[in-house]
Amino acid sequence: MSDAPGFADSLRAGVPATLRGLWVTFLTPFGLEVVAGSGADWIGVDLQHGDLHLAQLAPLLRATDAPVLARLGSHDPAALARAIDAGVDGVIVPTVESAAEAERLVAAAHLPPRGRRSGGHARAGLVGAPERPLLLPMVETRRGLAAADEIAAIPGIDGIFVGPYDLALSLGKPVRSEKVLDAIHEALAAARRHGRITGAFTGDPGLVADLDERGAVLDLHAVDTDAAALRAGLAALLEAR
Template sequence: MNDVPGFVDGLRVGVPATLRGLWVTFLTPFGLEAASGSGADWIGVDLQHGDLDAAQLAPLLRVADVPVLARLGSHDPAALARAIDAGVDGVIVPTVESAAEAERLVAAAHLPPRGRRSGGLARAGLVGAPERPLLLPMVETRQGLEAADEIAATPGIDGIFVGPYDLALSLGEPVRSEKVLDAIREALAAARRHDRITGAFTGDPGLAADLDDRGVALDLHAIDTDAAALRTGLAALLGAR
């Protein structure tokens, strides 16, 4: 949880400029505190490739002073509920490939009567976390790309977040190839058609420039990981000596 009012509601009604984020894999209080002091507009906590799970989120969120989105490791409804209970501003769910999967995620994320998530006394309610955090399915496979329009149209879904590198693997092409760049644009265009949030991870200034050249506008842009930023910074520091 953070002290930034209007982040979730603001994204739902539209933002005037791209919000730049940092993908965090050093899942310790110090790592999250350092990331939140980097100047990023938001932080994406990686529970898919990091070394923690949703049940261990709450201590990390206490030190973050920017909005935090959690990328889950699966579609597990219990993990999704734990992340929401911990007080995140949104959840990013990997490898969503159909409207049916999107509908199940909506049901898992919402309390009755709209969904099936269990209520209870959780940290989210105590610290004033969003009553309805962002729900962002990831399009990162050929199947997800083909279903992008119906995923974006699913009531209760807030947007589409593209994983370019897994999408490139699924399409059998380099990530900066014309085919993959067109696929990214296509997936995010589906989100725009339904007035949804657009997001993507790039991790490469060249890829970000390619998307910009094609008129792809991102509401949420995960620029790089903390690990890559540390490696780049250390290399620059050591190279300067």
């Protein structure tokens, strides 16, 4: 769990510089301890496409002092509540495509009277995790892009996290094509118009450069996955030998 108090609230108040994160898909708690001090500002735990499950979230939280955001596998309110109960600093929800979906997520994430999430004797309360972690819907489809402004406008939504590669698939173009780059910028701009947090996974320095050229600003930048980092590091080590 993060020992930097107020991570979620500090981001809501404004991010002075891009916070770079590692996207974790398979690392064990020991693996997270190994990467401590690597320079990552936050950790994203992928519960959708990675080799990790919701039951593994709390042990991962115990193994790192970095703020942790969990990318859920669905819109399931029970899974969202369990992630919050584990003590995350934020949840990233895949494939949000309408204001109505965003409103349902807000209801699932908040305690009454604002929402419908039930309270209980959970780890989050024991370790002082935020009662209201960040809620970041992902824009990663054509429909989500069309609704990005409406999604960002919903009270209780803290930002928009773009999935460039699924968005590229939905638009039928390469991720670094003009059409997709313009779409990414459009989704991030929608978040900015409503004073929300911006985020995205990139996994490619070329994509980062393309976005920089368009003036896109990321508050939360998932630089790459643990698997990619291991491959790149091992390749460099073997080449050096």
